[in-house]
Amino acid sequence: MYQGELFTLSDDPINLQLLNSCAGLLDLALNTDQDAEFAWAHSSSKKKILIHFINDIPLAMINLDRKLFNSGKHIAICHNLTLNDELALLNQGFTGACDSKQPTYIMLKVIKQTLEGNLSFSNEALSRYILSQQRPVASTEYLSLFKLTTKKEQEVLSLVCMGLSNNEVAERLSVSINTIKMHLQNIYKKTKVKNRSQLLLAYSR
Structure with a gap:
């Protein structure tokens, strides 16, 4: 029995090979349905993660389909991930992120933390995000x-x-x-x- 299911909208063979390796190491199923959006929306998996491969974060944020965030967890694998990028991803509802140039074990760590119900960002990004959300309450x-x-x-x-x-x-x-x-x-x-x-x-x- 798989511990969860990985999805991606990317059809890049390199990305799919990477996710296949991660899925095998973490005992996860990798959904390779051709209509990934339909498969994501109709998956019955209690622990499903959509991996977003992002090269241009500002452009990706503009074109982001918010309906995808109605369920599951979302991780961004980004080219040249910066602190501001992490904050933007946190604001959009992503649960984790890592730079595409990082070794594979970093991505495995991000996926594992997400499966455990935790956010997976740098400590600085999480601190800034929390501080930005704080407000005085009666x-x-x-x-x-x-x-x-x-x-x-x-x-x-x-x-x-x-x-x-x-x-x-x-x-x-x-x-x-x-x-x-x-x-x-x-x-x-x-x-x-x-x-x-x-x-x-x-x-x-």
């Missing part, structure tokens, strides 16, 4: 959301307020989407908010 309202909820509900609340969809939260916590919906309904009742928008508003204050 402590009383913030704490009230957490005092009224269980530990599991708090996990769901935190991920939802980070902007994750129900599907993404379910995948992150390795539970069904119905479980996430149940937790959200309980949170709404306990915090006396009517919907997701009001919840996000209360959190942002």
Whole structure:
């Protein structure tokens, strides 16, 4: 039984050979369907990773198909990866990145960390990203959301307020989407908010 599944939109034989090697070493399936986008959208794998081979990051960001990010994890293999590139990728929802000139074991490390549910970027990029996302929050309202909820509900609340969809939260916590919906309904009742928008508003204050 494979531990997950790798996908790519690239049809470059060198890229495919590289991914085939990585898949073999990490006990992953490599999806080679000719219609990669369709295969990605309809894969039932709980741990699926789409590898993006990117030569020009600004151009790739403009042409990025956001629908691809509705599910799974995304790793960028980039030509001449810079700190600013890493920050741009983090903002777009990528979970990891590495420079194409790095040795293969670095890519294996990025894929492995992503499979384990972690982000895989340089420490400097992660620090800058976290600092850029920080904002002052009214402590009383913030704490009230957490005092009224269980530990599991708090996990769901935190991920939802980070902007994750129900599907993404379910995948992150390795539970069904119905479980996430149940937790959200309980949170709404306990915090006396009517919907997701009001919840996000209360959190942002």
